[in-house]
Amino acid sequence: MRVLMSGGSGFIGSALVLHLVEKLGRQVLNIDALTYAANPLSLARLEHDSNYRLAEGDICDFSFVNAAFNKFEPDAVIHLAAESHVDRSITGSSAFVRTNVFGTQSMLDAARLYWQGLPVSCKEKFRFLHVSTDEVYGSLGDDGAFDEASRYDPRSPYSASKAASDHLVHAWGHTYGLPTLVSNCSNNYGPRQFPEKLIPLTILNALEGKALPVYGDGLNVRDWIHVEDHVRALVEILDRGKIGETYLVGARSERTNLQVVQAICDSFDRLRPSWGPHGRLVTFVSDRPGHDRRYGIDPTKVERETGWKPRKAFELALEETIAWYMANENWWKSIRLDIYQGQRLGLLP
Numbered sequence: 577m578r579v580l581m582s583g584g585s586g587f588i589g590s591a592l593v594l595h596l597v598e599k600l601g602r603q604v605l606n607i608d609a610l611t612y613a614a615n616p617l618s619l620a621r622l623e624h625d626s627n628y629r630l631a632e633g634d635i636c637d638f639s640f641v642n643a644a645f646n647k648f649e650p651d652a653v654i655h656l657a658a659e660s661h662v663d664r665s666i667t668g669s670s671a672f673v674r675t676n677v678f679g680t681q682s683m684l685d686a687a688r689l690y691w692q693g694l695p696v697s698c699k700e701k702f703r704f705l706h707v708s709t710d711e712v713y714g715s716l717g718d719d720g721a722f723d724e725a726s727r728y729d730p731r732s733p734y735s736a737s738k739a740a741s742d743h744l745v746h747a748w749g750h751t752y753g754l755p756t757l758v759s760n761c762s763n764n765y766g767p768r769q770f771p772e773k774l775i776p777l778t779i780l781n782a783l784e785g786k787a788l789p790v791y792g793d794g795l796n797v798r799d800w801i802h803v804e805d806h807v808r809a810l811v812e813i814l815d816r817g818k819i820g821e822t823y824l825v826g827a828r829s830e831r832t833n834l835q836v837v838q839a840i841c842d843s844f845d846r847l848r849p850s851w852g853p854h855g856r857l858v859t860f861v862s863d864r865p866g867h868d869r870r871y872g873i874d875p876t877k878v879e880r881e882t883g884w885k886p887r888k889a890f891e892l893a894l895e896e897t898i899a900w901y902m903a904n905e906n907w908w909k910s911i912r913l914d915i916y917q918g919q920r921l922g923l924l925p
């Protein structure tokens with residue numbers, strides 16, 4: 577199977593490329609603009625693998641995307657390229673609307689033109705899987721969980737742009753008959769995540785003995801899933817999902833932000849006791865504007881229809897993630913020096 581992916585040099589994308597190429601032996605063309613969020617080191621070990629190629633370029637550039645489709649002739653598309661950090665979307669939304677909305681439209685149009693020209697047998701097998709977030713559903717109260725019937729209620733510029741992209745994908749399926757699938761997943765963690773998100777930022781700050789910022793009262797809840805569990809779910813949805821359907825992906829691991837930061841501190845106390853207790857580094861800072869209080873996913877549908885189940889237990893896999901960052905300083909050192917030093921983003925003036 578030949579898979580055209582967008583955003584394969586980012587956090588989830590690189591885990592998916594490695595899974596598709598190394599574990600499943602599929603051929604992958606990764607189209608990626610290599611923005612600040614991409615790290616070429618994530619896929620360096622595939623440099624000489626004949627099943628992997630990078631086409632550097634912008635998904636908003638229709639002629640580039642169109643040429644990539646015609647040259648590579650994919651059997652399937654997995655669309656991940658996006659601006660992905662809520663705090664950055666609060667500081668400046670233009671790149672989010674551009675890439676997440678216009679970029680998705682460009683991917684869909686290129687896919688549609690290519691798909692329409694395929695012979696019937698290939699046309700029937702073709703799939704376009706759009707990778708999205710549970711944040712499109714807004715914020716939950718103390719009880720319940722999002723499922724496929726939940727109402728769209730995006731509340732940040734990031735989630736609004738992802739909601740728009742979901743609607744475009746459904747519209748291309750409905751109007752043109754493009755065989756689309758949408759997955760909406762909860763918060764991911766694991767190796768190779770850009771250190772602006774809560775878990776890698778906290779790990780690197782703890783490693784360097786810096787303050788560990790916690791937004792507001794620290795009681796906002798996220799439903800954590802290991803990136804390798806997410807990646808396996810995406811492959812199952814691509815291979816077994818029903819055309820036109822949405823699948824919510826999560827691992828039933830809700831934690832408050834404070835619990836996550838405390839779990840990282842507990843791990844560091846075990847891994848590096850001489851610096852402990854790391855909990856003394858926790859620092860409460862002003863809340864994110866419009867901060868959604870709680871996300872939680874009911875993954876029954878994806879489990880029932882594809883047989884997928886998460887395998888990683890949160891606290892254990894979190895400690896593995898910490899160990900990965902400790903062992904892979906070469907992956908993050910130049911990011912911390914040259915690209916992003918961990919300063920607060922997304923505050924209103």
Ligand SMILES: NC(=O)c1ccc[n+]([C@@H]2O[C@H](COP(=O)([O-])OP(=O)(O)OC[C@H]3O[C@@H](n4cnc5c(N)ncnc54)[C@H](O)[C@@H]3O)[C@@H](O)[C@H]2O)c1
Pocket residue numbers: 582583584585586587588589607608609610611612613614615633634635636655656657658659660661675679707708709710738760761762763764765770
């Ligand atoms: N990280 C999460 O917890 C999470 C959860 C659910 C869904 N998602 C979704 O999964 C996808 C991947 O998320 P991630 O965390 O890996 O993101 P990321 O920020 O780590 O990576 C994004 C990738 O997209 C590329 N990119 C950005 N703009 C581009 C453009 N205009 N043209 C081509 N490439 C471009 C970047 O270079 C980068 O490689 C996103 O669509 C995101 O909305 C993420």
